[in-house]
Amino acid sequence: MGLFDGTPLDQPVTCEVCAQPLKQCRCPRDGQGKVSLPKDQPVRVQREKRRGKWVTVVFGLDPHATDLPALAKELRATCAAGGTATEDGVEIQGDHRDRILDMLRHRGYPAKAAGG
Ligand SMILES: [Zn+2]
Structure with a gap:
């Protein structure tokens, strides 16, 4: 007899x-x-110019629910550009806004362009 047999604690909690x-649960x-x-x-997804070069900034992702390093890699x-994971997204070198918006929308994110 376990201590919690027959009590609600014995039931597996489900998602x-x-x-x-x-x-x-995954x-x-x-x-x-x-x-x-x-x-x-x-x-x-926003484009920013830094020191004369475009950077595409993806932000607003939940860092706990999203594997940001894996997304940065993808x-x-x-x-085909350099980039890195940030606190709530990814930064990719160059102007890739439309391509990234497309990719995120295909994955079910309600992605929108921000800024100019
Ligand atoms: Zn679940």
Whole structure:
């Protein structure tokens, strides 16, 4: 007899989105433990000129729910450009705004262009 047999603590807690036990749940979650799917993350893509060169800045992603280093790697490959993960997004060298918007939208992010 375990201490918690027959009590609610004996039941596996399930995820409210995928209905899997939490140990098996792979839903992306934010810092508060809430499920944060791509469609819940209003990501923005902006071009900025720094020291005369374009940089494409992706921001507004949840750093807990999104594997930003992995996304940075994919965007570098997609754009064939250098880039790095930031606190809430990715920066890619060069003007790749439209290509990145396309890629994020295909993945279910409500991505919008920001700035000029
Ligand atoms: Zn889940």
